[in-house]
Amino acid sequence: MRFTRFVGIDWSGAKGCRHKSIQIACCAAGDAPPELVLPPGGVWSRMAALEWLGRLSGDVLVGMDAGFGFAAVPPFTQPARELWAEVEAVCAAEDDLGGHGFIQHRREAFWLGAADGPRHHRAHLRVTEQVYKDSGLGVPTSNFVLLGASQVGKATLTAMRLLHRLEWPVWPFDPLPGRGPVILEIYAQAFARLAGFRGKLRDLQTLDTALARHGSLPMPAVFPATFPDHVGDAIVTAAGLRAIALQPHWWQPAALTPAIAETEGWTFGVV
Numbered sequence: 001m002r003f004t005r006f007v008g009i010d011w012s013g014a015k016g017c018r019h020k021s022i023q024i025a026c027c028a029a030g031d032a033p034p035e036l037v038l039p040p041g042g043v044w045s046r047m048a049a050l051e052w053l054g055r056l057s058g059d060v061l062v063g064m065d066a067g068f069g070f071a072a073v074p075p076f077t078q079p080a081r082e083l084w085a086e087v088e089a090v091c092a093a094e095d096d097l098g099g100h101g102f103i104q105h106r107r108e109a110f111w112l113g114a115a116d117g118p119r120h121h122r123a124h125l126r127v128t129e130q131v132y133k134d135s136g137l138g139v140p141t142s143n144f145v146l147l148g149a150s151q152v153g154k155a156t157l158t159a160m161r162l163l164h165r166l167e168w169p170v171w172p173f174d175p176l177p178g179r180g181p182v183i184l185e186i187y188a189q190a191f192a193r194l195a196g197f198r199g200k201l202r203d204l205q206t207l208d209t210a211l212a213r214h215g216s217l218p219m220p221a222v223f224p225a226t227f228p229d230h231v232g233d234a235i236v237t238a239a240g241l242r243a244i245a246l247q248p249h250w251w252q253p254a255a256l257t258p259a260i261a262e263t264e265g266w267t268f269g270v271v
Contacts, residue, residue, distance in 0.1 A: 022230070
């Protein structure tokens with residue numbers, strides 16, 4: 001395994017320029033527990049997260065809890081990098097990598113409520129999401145559904161702007177380079193479930209158990225006994241990435257074709 005550092009990011013597509021739901025955790029190769037990365041000013045902005053990533057160097061693997069692609073249905077059949085550039089061009093004037101302008105730009109593709117007709121007509125799933133659903137691990141929400149607490153499409157749009165600007169290799173859209181940083185899409189709940197838990201990790205005892213199952217030492221004794229679920233998501237992602245990155249089958253999902261890798265992408269940790 002060439003990666004020496006592992007980063008977990010819980011992401012946000014919310015309006016505004018500071019987001020308590022953005023959390024970043026980092027750990028080195030080995031078994032030391034992940035550490036939370038403290039944001040400038042106490043609360044992360046998306047731009048601050050992009051700038052922090054841009055300062056990283058070396059063999060670092062970053063997992064972000066956000067979609068990197070849409071289901072390959074019209075008009076989203078182009079290579080993902082072209083889509084990211086389109087989102088950036090449409091939304092360039094929005095503060096803090098906002099992506100809301102793209103919703104109106106492609107309004108016919110998204111579902112925002114009953115006025116758009118039956119939800120299932122627009123709730124397309126990517127192949128990786130369908131595989132996750134069929135595995136019985138959970139029910140993913142389509143990136144085209146933009147209503148409700150579980151919606152993830154707005155975070156997907158802001159993530160696309162970050163990817164376009166970051167200009168790193170992005171798995172599986174790009175071949176894995178022999179050295180240097182790589183960023184990929186993850187689903188934090190998948191790492192919690194790999195550790196034997198369904199639901200969010202919000203207390204130290206549960207988090208330490210999950211970390212142990214990912215081969216990590218427990219969090220320091222000074223770590224709070226309870227915390228927001230976004231914190232747990234970032235920490236378990238960093239430890240989970242470190243635990244499975246050495247295992248080849250996670251990099252070679254059976255349903256991941258070259259066409260899917262170019263357009264829809266894949267969630268690392270789903271096979």
